[in-house]
Amino acid sequence: MEKLRAVLVDLNGTLHVGDQVVGDAVAALQRLRASETPVRFVSNTSKESKQALLARVKRLGLDVREEELFTSLTAVRAEVDRRGLRNPLLLLSPSAREDFEARNLPEDQEHDGVVVGLAPDQMHYEALDRAFKALQRGTPLLAAHKGRYLATSDGGIKIGPGAFVSALEYASDTEAIVLGKPSRGFFMQALASFGIPDLALEEVAMIGDDVRDDALAAKEHGLLGVLARTGKYTSGDESKHSSAPDVVVDDFAHFVDLLLEARK
Template identity: 30%
Template sequence: MNNIGGLLIDLDGTLYHGRHMIPDADKLIAALRKAEIPFLFVTNNSSRTAASVAAHLREMGIDANPEEVCTSSLAAARYVAEESPGAAVAIIGEEGLLQACTEAGLTIVTEKPQYVVQGIDRSFTYESLARASRWIREGARFVLTNPDVMLPSDDGITPGAGTLAAAIEAASGVPPVVIGKPESHLVAYATSLLGIKPEEAVMVGDNMRTDISAGAHAGCRTVLVLTGLTTRDNLEDYQRLTGVKPDEICADLAELMVLLGV
């Protein structure tokens, strides 16, 4: 694969499963550094700060720095800040989203927001739902970090940010602006951080519905790795469901390194 301006690399299912590194993930990152190929870790996870994501990777033996992490919270905060600098924002989310919005110069409020910015919030309550839907009905813009309906956890599958957003949308009658994968905002933000055009970037991920779809929607080349959600058995179904096809398919990360020539 030639003329790579930078790689956008998914995390869960691509470089690790939960707390366990996928084979050769550490070697891939080391090889990219040696070859001086720019990259970012691009994740829909809105709960963690960039520093905590990088720390999680390092704990597994994958070399990572906070400035190499691009989360849906960072992209959502940038989206609002560019549209309305210093806007009054109500946060429904966790540390990663709160920090991102604060660092983007937004004003965090608990009444009369211009925006309701929502991510995963494991302390979400009926009162949260009532307040958010009221604000949105009164004219606040509804911005969703990522549409993931379900998330894996140590206790099995749990509701994600998309599940909470569905309740808020039902109560307010207003759909959100979606920032994370499969929409293109997160990928466009990541390419801007690398200083490259989307067509110069390569999106690498294991999920046809999020990673590959987002890359395709943003105009990037895409590489599907069969290390997580998508398999040879379900690939055709996912292609039919999403209406997109990856530019390249690699069985594992060792095969990806061969494809990249690193």
């Protein structure tokens, strides 16, 4: 770990869960910044807008800056703009829709795409059937991510949007375009923002609580994949797949301790 020059950090489940800070994450982030280690935050949070997420972590005392934050929703919005979609069906929460202002036209107008995030109130038969009918016309299915489940503030887990994305894929015989983690493009966008021309992939760590979308995805893309035993982590996650995370830590503070100790 002594060769690490930059760090990508997940938010929900790693630094906080809902409105609760995970362990000593606030102080650990301060120590990481004091070491002059460049950091970016890569979040699959898709239930609230980027601004709402920023406001939440700032209330918790976490030093997260807007220019350092990359969310799956902003990646989806960029893809919507790139494709020139005027009226995608947004299966998103009211907060998440704020990242798609002027993109929510009346329901009786034909949709030219489907966007799916974490939106419990939208995951009912009528909404999914509207999405299915739009996809039957050949419109693209854009997913913020395909997370299987996520952490809750009471220490449990609940189903994520991945099951609903998969249901739409199956029904419409369409493959979703996943814009957040674990897509390589999402990671590369965050890495490019460091602005370090000679930064090698193996000199960057990605720490998160999702063994597949954080640690193993990072490892597959050439980064150091670090799994934190917090958030959605369940016992034995590190050994449930054919590959294993490069490093497993108790929490974010433990990771920072290891990183700074390795540099001595």
